[in-house]
Amino acid sequence: MKKLNVLLVDDEIKIREGFKRLFNWEEHGCEVVGEASDGMEAINQIEFLKPDIVIMDINIPIMSGLKVIELSRMKYPSMAFIIVSGYDDFAFCRQALRLQITDYILKPVNFEEFGICIDRLKVALYESGMQSEKGAEEQETRVIISITKHLQEHMEEDISLAYLAEKFHLSAQYISQLFKNEIGVNFLAYLTNLRMEKAKKLLVTTALPITEVAEQVGYSDYRVFTKVFKKVESMTPSQYRRGFMETE
Amino acid sequence: MVRMEIACFLILVFVAFIYFSAGRKNTALHKTFSALLIAMLFHLVFDAITIYTVNHLETVPTLLNDILHRFFIGTMVLVVYFFYRHISFVVEDETGTQVRFMRFANIFLVIAELGALVLPIHYSVTPLGNYSDGIHAAVIYVSMSVYLLLCVGMLVFHWRRINRKKKFVIAAALIIELCVSFVQAIVPTSLISGMGLTLMTMAFYLTLENPDILMGELVEQKLSMLYLKSQVNPHFLYNTLDTIRIQAELNQDKEVANQLMHLVNFFRLSVKVDRQMVALDDEMELLYAYMELMCYRYPKLKVSYEIDPELGEVLVPNFILQPLVENSLLHGLKNKGYQGELKVIARKYEGQLPAIEVQVIDTGSGFDKETREKIEELLLHYNEKEQKLEGDSIGVLNVQKRIKLLCGKKYGLWYTDNEDCGVTAHMLLRMTKGSGR
Numbered sequence: 313m314k315k316l317n318v319l320l321v322d323d324e325i326k327i328r329e330g331f332k333r334l335f336n337w338e339e340h341g342c343e344v345v346g347e348a349s350d351g352m353e354a355i356n357q358i359e360f361l362k363p364d365i366v367i368m369d370i371n372i373p374i375m376s377g378l379k380v381i382e383l384s385r386m387k388y389p390s391m392a393f394i395i396v397s398g399y400d401d402f403a404f405c406r407q408a409l410r411l412q413i414t415d416y417i418l419k420p421v422n423f424e425e426f427g428i429c430i431d432r433l434k435v436a437l438y439e440s441g442m443q444s445e446k447g448a449e450e451q452e453t454r455v456i457i458s459i460t461k462h463l464q465e466h467m468e469e470d471i472s473l474a475y476l477a478e479k480f481h482l483s484a485q486y487i488s489q490l491f492k493n494e495i496g497v498n499f500l501a502y503l504t505n506l507r508m509e510k511a512k513k514l515l516v517t518t519a520l521p522i523t524e525v526a527e528q529v530g531y532s533d534y535r536v537f538t539k540v541f542k543k544v545e546s547m548t549p550s551q552y553r554r555g556f557m558e559t560e
Numbered sequence: 561m562v563r564m565e566i567a568c569f570l571i572l573v574f575v576a577f578i579y580f581s582a583g584r585k586n587t588a589l590h591k592t593f594s595a596l597l598i599a600m601l602f603h604l605v606f607d608a609i610t611i612y613t614v615n616h617l618e619t620v621p622t623l624l625n626d627i628l629h630r631f632f633i634g635t636m637v638l639v640v641y642f643f644y645r646h647i648s649f650v651v652e653d654e655t656g657t658q659v660r661f662m663r664f665a666n667i668f669l670v671i672a673e674l675g676a677l678v679l680p681i682h683y684s685v686t687p688l689g690n691y692s693d694g695i696h697a698a699v700i701y702v703s704m705s706v707y708l709l710l711c712v713g714m715l716v717f718h719w720r721r722i723n724r725k726k727k728f729v730i731a732a733a734l735i736i737e738l739c740v741s742f743v744q745a746i747v748p749t750s751l752i753s754g755m756g757l758t759l760m761t762m763a764f765y766l767t768l769e770n771p772d773i774l775m776g777e778l779v780e781q782k783l784s785m786l787y788l789k790s791q792v793n794p795h796f797l798y799n800t801l802d803t804i805r806i807q808a809e810l811n812q813d814k815e816v817a818n819q820l821m822h823l824v825n826f827f828r829l830s831v832k833v834d835r836q837m838v839a840l841d842d843e844m845e846l847l848y849a850y851m852e853l854m855c856y857r858y859p860k861l862k863v864s865y866e867i868d869p870e871l872g873e874v875l876v877p878n879f880i881l882q883p884l885v886e887n888s889l890l891h892g893l894k895n896k897g898y899q900g901e902l903k904v905i906a907r908k909y910e911g912q913l914p915a916i917e918v919q920v921i922d923t924g925s926g927f928d929k930e931t932r933e934k935i936e937e938l939l940l941h942y943n944e945k946e947q948k949l950e951g952d953s954i955g956v957l958n959v960q961k962r963i964k965l966l967c968g969k970k971y972g973l974w975y976t977d978n979e980d981c982g983v984t985a986h987m988l989l990r991m992t993k994g995s996g997r
Contacts, residue, residue: 324803326803326806326807326810327802327803327806329806329810330806330809330810333810334806334809334810398795398798398799398802419798419799419802419824420798420802420805420821420824420825420828422821423809534869535869538869538872548841548872550839550841550872550873551839551841551842554839554873
């Protein structure tokens with residue numbers, strides 16, 4: 313897995329400083345390669361650096377963060393954006409989610425939990441890469457793809473590394489390494505991510521009770537599900553569902 | 561003839577009673593009206609007495625008659641002067657400019673009062689009745705003319721810049737007073753000056769100085785202050801705090817950074833005041849942030865929660881828990897040096913109603929007998945209590961009122977004493993699910 317290049321966009325130097333120094337980019341396979349403090353500078357830096365990930369404040373001078381994403385998106389469809397905003401408003405969120413591979417986090421940013429966000433982006437990048445790779449034959453040969461496909465189809469089951477090892481006749485350690493190398497996140501983070509994405513979809517598209525949603529994505533105890541969801545999304549499943557209902 | 565003065569006096573006593581017992585802004589305008597009311601009451605007393613004495617010249621000693629007449633004219637000048645002052649304050653309020661001739665009006669008051677005190681008095685005796693005339697009586701005619709002229713001049717000069725309602729009230733009052741004075745001057749035995757002044761006072765009382773309107777203004781002023789307080793852009797507040805938080809973390813001060821994080825969260829959650837009902841989840845999150853901060857400030861505080869996770873989506877009135885917890889801290893645990901425990905419980909109600917039961921249990925100092933009675937009375941008769949803008953019990957009253965309003969009359973707040981120490985606040989809230997709007 314190659315190192316991911318990161319561009320930081322925020323009009324406050326302290327916040328850029330915080331992102332740079334308070335999060336262990338190295339450990340998450342990333343490197344901060346540039347900074348920008350307004351929309352125009354961001355556009356220029358994106359053009360010049362072609363980063364893999366852009367951390368973007370919405371409320372910046374000259375041109376809003378959303379506009380920058382919209383413009384860059386046309387040229388670089390696979391670039392990942394993480395929107396950082398103090399406006400915890402789902403209207404923004406929904407607008408942001410329409411622009412693919414975009415994640416959304418709220419200020420105040422908890423740098424310790426920022427890794428979850430990066431992992432999620434890596435999974436998204438991996439998945440969009442998988443879709444764009446046309447050569448179906450080539451895909452078949454890659455073990456990681458068959459494993460992740462299997463996970464996507466059986467996430468409601470009780471899945472462990474040992475189970476996968478047996479199923480694919482590989483060592484657990486090898487699979488673990490495979491995840492790290494190919495996607496850049498560990499197995500558990502990948503599985504959790506998968507489950508949370510599915511849960512979010514179920515929450516907003518169905519009226520299933522939370523316990524049912526939890527079960528469908530592989531959590532027999534919905535309290536555990538709620539806890540994990542809260543950690544990843546910084547809100548409870550019911551808050552998430554309500555947030556979506558209200559902006560409609 | 562005295563009957564009319566007594567009637568006027570009684571009406572004004574009643575008016576004064578209402579006026580003085582009602583709340584209003586403490587401004588020069590209202591102070592002037594208060595002074596006017598008092599002067600008016602004295603004046604009517606002397607008016608009534610002199611009407612009697614002037615018609616019994618042979619039985620009442622001349623000296624007493626003179627003294628009473630001097631007071632009668634003296635208070636009358638004062639009343640007219642206060643009318644002038646009152647109108648000038650209204651005009652100043654309206655136009656924002658200083659009224660001219662104020663110095664002249666003040667000096668004239670002194671001269672007129674001196675005249676009322678020392679000038680010789682002459683009494684005319686006629687078959688229709690007796691009255692005082694001559695140079696002493698001229699004092700009041702001159703004063704009346706001077707002040708009325710000043711008022712008319714002021715009104716005409718600022719006519720366009722005064723609120724429509726106010727200028728017509730003042731104009732009408734002035735016309736009444738002019739007519740009454742005119743009649744009094746032509747038919748001196750009619751003795752109707754007291755009636756004219758009473759009518760003018762009533763006109764002002766009913767319109768410019770109406771206690772309900774004044775109370776409204778007072779409340780509006782306080783509310784607008786509260787509103788202004790909340791107008792400090794919340795984004796500015798928590799963005800700034802967040803920047804400081806990041807700096808603290810950069811300085812490797814994790815402790816300060818964490819506390820600032822809670823503070824930012826608390827502000828972020830508490831600015832959502834536009835909703836009446838919020839999910840219990842949201843309400844609890846606000847409480848967690850608040851309690852984290854309080855426990856940090858007072859390390860001997862312990863807090864625990866027992867929240868049924870199934871109730872997360874239940875809608876509760878916004879900001880309903882924090883005031884109760886704050887009460888427990890500030891009135892119970894504070895007295896014990898912030899040493900003790902606080903427990904928040906939310907669970908399904910076991911009884912007939914579809915309700916959730918929330919308890920805030922503290923190990924504080926509890927209520928003394930007096931407080932307990934006060935609180936119980938307050939919670940029982942919440943409906944009759946005015947919504948005050950300040951005071952200790954505002955939180956509790958406010959919580960009770962909102963529960964009754966948003967959940968229904970069957971729900972509510974009450975307190976019980978704990979077996980060992982402290983009190984428990986119980987809330988019964990309707991089990992409502994759905995969107996928070």
